[in-house]
Amino acid sequence: MSPMPDPNAVLAALRAAFGADEVLAGDASPRHLKDWSTAVGGIPLAILRPRSTDALARMLAICHAHGQPVVPQGGLSGLVGGAVPSGGEVLISLERMNAIEDLDLDSGTVTVQAGAVLQTIQEACRDAGALLAVDLGARGSCQIGGNVSTNAGGNRVIRYGNTRDSVLGLEVVLADGTVLPMMNRMVKNNAGMDLKHLFIGSEGVLGIVTRVVLKLQPLPQGTSTALVAVADFASALRFLRHAQQSLSGQISAFEIMWRDYLDTAVAANRLRKPFVTDHPVYVLTDMHCGQPETDAQRFQAMLEAAIEAGWIVDAAVAQSVADAEALWAIRDGVAEVLRDHAPTLNFDVSVPVAQIGECAARVRANLERDWPQLKALFFGHVGDGNLHVVVCKVPEDAASVHAIEDAVYSVVRDYGGSVSAEHGIGVLKRDWLHYSRSAAELALMRTLKQSLDPCGILNPGKML
Amino acid sequence: MSPMPDPNAVLAALRAAFGADEVLAGDASPRHLKDWSTAVGGIPLAILRPRSTDALARMLAICHAHGQPVVPQGGLSGLVGGAVPSGGEVLISLERMNAIEDLDLDSGTVTVQAGAVLQTIQEACRDAGALLAVDLGARGSCQIGGNVSTNAGGNRVIRYGNTRDSVLGLEVVLADGTVLPMMNRMVKNNAGMDLKHLFIGSEGVLGIVTRVVLKLQPLPQGTSTALVAVADFASALRFLRHAQQSLSGQISAFEIMWRDYLDTAVAANRLRKPFVTDHPVYVLTDMHCGQPETDAQRFQAMLEAAIEAGWIVDAAVAQSVADAEALWAIRDGVAEVLRDHAPTLNFDVSVPVAQIGECAARVRANLERDWPQLKALFFGHVGDGNLHVVVCKVPEDAASVHAIEDAVYSVVRDYGGSVSAEHGIGVLKRDWLHYSRSAAELALMRTLKQSLDPCGILNPGKML
Numbered sequence: 001m002s003p004m005p006d007p008n009a010v011l012a013a014l015r016a017a018f019g020a021d022e023v024l025a026g027d028a029s030p031r032h033l034k035d036w037s038t039a040v041g042g043i044p045l046a047i048l049r050p051r052s053t054d055a056l057a058r059m060l061a062i063c064h065a066h067g068q069p070v071v072p073q074g075g076l077s078g079l080v081g082g083a084v085p086s087g088g089e090v091l092i093s094l095e096r097m098n099a100i101e102d103l104d105l106d107s108g109t110v111t112v113q114a115g116a117v118l119q120t121i122q123e124a125c126r127d128a129g130a131l132l133a134v135d136l137g138a139r140g141s142c143q144i145g146g147n148v149s150t151n152a153g154g155n156r157v158i159r160y161g162n163t164r165d166s167v168l169g170l171e172v173v174l175a176d177g178t179v180l181p182m183m184n185r186m187v188k189n190n191a192g193m194d195l196k197h198l199f200i201g202s203e204g205v206l207g208i209v210t211r212v213v214l215k216l217q218p219l220p221q222g223t224s225t226a227l228v229a230v231a232d233f234a235s236a237l238r239f240l241r242h243a244q245q246s247l248s249g250q251i252s253a254f255e256i257m258w259r260d261y262l263d264t265a266v267a268a269n270r271l272r273k274p275f276v277t278d279h280p281v282y283v284l285t286d287m288h289c290g291q292p293e294t295d296a297q298r299f300q301a302m303l304e305a306a307i308e309a310g311w312i313v314d315a316a317v318a319q320s321v322a323d324a325e326a327l328w329a330i331r332d333g334v335a336e337v338l339r340d341h342a343p344t345l346n347f348d349v350s351v352p353v354a355q356i357g358e359c360a361a362r363v364r365a366n367l368e369r370d371w372p373q374l375k376a377l378f379f380g381h382v383g384d385g386n387l388h389v390v391v392c393k394v395p396e397d398a399a400s401v402h403a404i405e406d407a408v409y410s411v412v413r414d415y416g417g418s419v420s421a422e423h424g425i426g427v428l429k430r431d432w433l434h435y436s437r438s439a440a441e442l443a444l445m446r447t448l449k450q451s452l453d454p455c456g457i458l459n460p461g462k463m464l
Numbered sequence: 465m466s467p468m469p470d471p472n473a474v475l476a477a478l479r480a481a482f483g484a485d486e487v488l489a490g491d492a493s494p495r496h497l498k499d500w501s502t503a504v505g506g507i508p509l510a511i512l513r514p515r516s517t518d519a520l521a522r523m524l525a526i527c528h529a530h531g532q533p534v535v536p537q538g539g540l541s542g543l544v545g546g547a548v549p550s551g552g553e554v555l556i557s558l559e560r561m562n563a564i565e566d567l568d569l570d571s572g573t574v575t576v577q578a579g580a581v582l583q584t585i586q587e588a589c590r591d592a593g594a595l596l597a598v599d600l601g602a603r604g605s606c607q608i609g610g611n612v613s614t615n616a617g618g619n620r621v622i623r624y625g626n627t628r629d630s631v632l633g634l635e636v637v638l639a640d641g642t643v644l645p646m647m648n649r650m651v652k653n654n655a656g657m658d659l660k661h662l663f664i665g666s667e668g669v670l671g672i673v674t675r676v677v678l679k680l681q682p683l684p685q686g687t688s689t690a691l692v693a694v695a696d697f698a699s700a701l702r703f704l705r706h707a708q709q710s711l712s713g714q715i716s717a718f719e720i721m722w723r724d725y726l727d728t729a730v731a732a733n734r735l736r737k738p739f740v741t742d743h744p745v746y747v748l749t750d751m752h753c754g755q756p757e758t759d760a761q762r763f764q765a766m767l768e769a770a771i772e773a774g775w776i777v778d779a780a781v782a783q784s785v786a787d788a789e790a791l792w793a794i795r796d797g798v799a800e801v802l803r804d805h806a807p808t809l810n811f812d813v814s815v816p817v818a819q820i821g822e823c824a825a826r827v828r829a830n831l832e833r834d835w836p837q838l839k840a841l842f843f844g845h846v847g848d849g850n851l852h853v854v855v856c857k858v859p860e861d862a863a864s865v866h867a868i869e870d871a872v873y874s875v876v877r878d879y880g881g882s883v884s885a886e887h888g889i890g891v892l893k894r895d896w897l898h899y900s901r902s903a904a905e906l907a908l909m910r911t912l913k914q915s916l917d918p919c920g921i922l923n924p925g926k927m928l
Contacts, residue, residue, distance in 0.1 A: 151654050180905060184880075186814040187848040190617070194661065197658065220712065221712075241569065247755075248682060350653055353650075381652070433655055438644075448915070451912070
């Protein structure tokens, strides 16, 4: 780390190089101080709003020369405080760099600036006749640069992969202001190291993403959807393997909900229960279709075979878009669950798929043993190994929070799992990173940080 | 770089630590001196054959301490000399580390040592009821560690991605002998930087891959296959988009062959012409099926709609496995083409999909202008932007080879393309790397090399 920067000198240098509307100081808008998590922000030195990669590069060069810490900000919908300033940093907001530069259906690519809002890109692609597969609840707020920097997940990962899998090329500005152009547009390119992966999911600590080339998918011509009741987690797994084999990997969502979650979400959202009787485990699954009529027959045949084999006990198949939306309302009704049971602790862990059931049972047992009064809800993207646990009405003192976190994360660690499947580390999960990563891995992360950002100005205190 | 190592001291240290069958010196088997390319090898100091990660780590620690260059070797089926010694190096062969350690169908993972032969893993997975999607012509020789280190491609990339997309976790030994365990088994894991991507496709210059966790796919229950005739490249592109949309991304191969390639391959392999009349461009496409009967109907419906729309002019649909094999024999008959037209120059480039037709035409024009007597054949994995060009009976002097290469690569550079779509850089393409990568990218590759291998002992002279 360099010596402490002189704030007046930094501001003077920035003001000399940029216009007043590009360098806001002294009146940090409160929206720049928080994301969607509980992380508490500190007052930044200034907010920079570059209009181009070149401007951003010159801003970073100034900050680098002064040893001035920088926090890159996208749509601020993160859940771990990864873009929240701790105080005294220069914020660089990407919001003005939001152009959709090129949409090439034949090549299957869309090229955008990092500040473009995800939903805006999705809609442009859909209007042109293609699917941008990256999708998550925050789509109306999050920016693609943030999606890339956090390797955002979502409900469609089972079919289309994480954000990483939709990124063909990037432009990144390094800590010293060097522009690193890697705007590859091909699926196959083995000419040297694939450097873009250094920056995908690295939460802005190695560079700031400024432009992105994304891979497009064929636009679905319809969706087949069903909510399925199963006897236990093992049956859900057998159903998953059957569905994937029968539909040749075309399942585009496979969301598991234990009864505790489903009942709570139905109540919180005033929904109708999907089945007359209750079941221990439910699966919401769907398939994006190309030939909707034939594909619906394949989906139906898959479900019938599963019932015949005894892997599932009941299935509610959507007959209309409204039906499908009603089924998805249960899975998507998380916000209302959190509101009704605040304060909550929300976990986003992953373990190998085969161990999810066992892991959930052990977490539940740990919680019931030490906090018998607390209610915990279990659901997740089971095809990806991703389990979400919501612990309701938790005590808010730091010691209790830490103990509950340990009760969950220590089980995850035993299975070689991840303390953050999709949300990232930021500041809120930094203390638990070593549960999922070895000392050698943490040392290599620090080596990379030191090599790419020797003054440590990029998003300090995040992740590492 | 460190001072030159003392070969006697290196050998003495290795012999003191390992048995005679682990340290072979003085009688380098010729098979360790070459791969499947024209790269010419030099005599190594010794060949090491570790049986475990621990042994390999101790070997590297000794080499690191002495500044002794090391070349990791897998199945030696590479096409760019990436594992060929230049002389005086210690070779580390992974062939004894070939265990399939774990095959977990529920989690959809197989865990193997790096020296396992690809086909052996494929067969074990198939016998268990799952597909390992990594597949290429060298399957019977290549080792998975080499596939990972070169990010191997192949015919199925359009559906399943490159080798990178099948890798969930890795174990790597760094230059100084540090073991880096990253044996993640989950599709979703955002706990810190995803370090494995540093080593995938980096040709062994940053570390040696010792173990791999691979993601499995549902086992296809059948395949629908057709050879299609189209009027021109633009029609092939329209057909590609239609096929992908109609089958919802399920196309598992889309191989384009210009007439020059098809005619030559048919002749070299003594095959039957697939259509009575000749056509400018052909596409061989297939789809892995889950419900073979219904899926065959979807495939047929897709083809009928394409004929009706005028995107394709004729289609030969395989009615049996033998039919499909006969169609694939044309595409797979490359070896016989190369044999009949030796010496050849074989190009493996990529450009954005929309530009492949234009790129091929410009390359063809360049070649015809300067070498009117030379015949060139064009084919490729068009969905991935990957174009193969074979220039037949080329003059073998270095100046001519360089001029022909420049005639191809300079066009590729104009389209922002890659001089190596799937084969890598090794030694044979090192002089052209700067056609595809910017100065800033090359500088960052060198920074990473310096950080991870400060003595420069890992596969020196390869890629960079």
